Amino acid sequence: MAKRRTQGEENEGTVDLTPMLDVVFIMLIFFIVTAVFIREPGPEVVRPEAETDIQQSRIAVLIAVTDEDQVFIDQREVDANAVRAIVERMRAENPQGTVVIQADEESKSGIVVDVIDQVRQAGAPAIAVATRND
Secondary structure: OOOOOOHHHHHOOOOOOHHHHHHHHHHHHHHHHHOOOOOOOOOOOOOOEOOOOOOOOOEEEEEEEOOOOOEEEOOEEEOHHHHHHHHHHHHHHOOOOEEEEEEOOOOOHHHHHHHHHHHHHOOOOOEEEOOEOO
């Protein structure tokens, strides 16, 4: 006497993983969208020391000025005269964000003032100079 299986009995042994995969995929998308990405301006900059530093939470643009008076934005060296156009474009993505300038303590003040002037001309709502508090 051979026992015949019906179609309903065969489905009882299988597990449908589709709903679980959907949930995992949605969670992956959620974490990618909400992740905070660390912005690196470019080369390592030795920031000057200050006692009155304030933590910035909404950074739109991070600019580095090296000890050799080179200007870097998003790990690319740019001309100091091109900072305005780049800041305007990057502020379009985050209009309320702060522009942070990381100036090396050995950089010339003239290039830092030129960069600050370019950022102001771009219409940035806030400009901060990064320091360290040891």
